[in-house]
Amino acid sequence: MSTNDIPSPANPSPGDVHRGVAQEVTDFGAFISFQGCVGLVTVPNLAWTRIDSPRDVISPGDDVTVVVLAVDEARSRISLSIKDLQPDPLLEFATQFLGEEISGKVTKVAPIGIFLRVHPGLEGLLPAEELHQMQTDWRDLRSGTAMDVKVSAINVQLRRIALSLTKREN
The missing domain is CATH 2.40.50.140 (Nucleic acid-binding proteins)
Incomplete structure (x- = not known):
């Protein structure tokens, strides 16, 4: 494996797993800061169970582990999931x-x-x-x-x- 095969923290790719911190929790999900980037975990990707509000499962300042689902460089958006790292x-x-x-x-x-x-x-x-x-x-x-x-x-x-x-x- 060469160093070119190792994901760069500044350039996350789908499938990469990172530790981060919840920065802001909204009605549609949570913004997570990790490795100098910010990504969004939408409500369906927070938990396997149905939740009434994202605030029921995550709060600003929470340490979380996320997986990168998609990177949209044109729109500067990173989609993340917490639930994909948990047992179904x-x-x-x-x-x-x-x-x-x-x-x-x-x-x-x-x-x-x-x-x-x-x-x-x-x-x-x-x-x-x-x-x-x-x-x-x-x-x-x-x-x-x-x-x-x-x-x-x-x-x-x-x-x-x-x-x-x-x-x-x-």
Whole structure:
């Protein structure tokens, strides 16, 4: 490996990992200072879980490790990610729970079905077609209600967890 193969700190490239400091946190993400550069971590690249505000996961002055996603020299912009350096909880969930019966808590009742928190930071959908089998009106369920469900399918690319009723919920 020659010295030409080593990334220059002043010229970050996609895939480079750097330690930096959060300079400013806005509604759309966090600006990170590293190696004499400043880059932006947008909300979707802050964490694997859904967050209400970037301020829930990062504050000015926080030390962070980031990976460079893209460099737009023409616009002087560097796109960064924090989440890409963290384990994906959906992958862990998929290897442990696909096909299993688990307990979840209702987070939202919608016309398409019920969303349930099935693991910290992860929600699945129990579709309306499944719910018509229930003996009670599913639209009356409240947030926080516990339900036993089966993890019937997982799509990691779309980040979707499909649920079905267990025999106990029919």
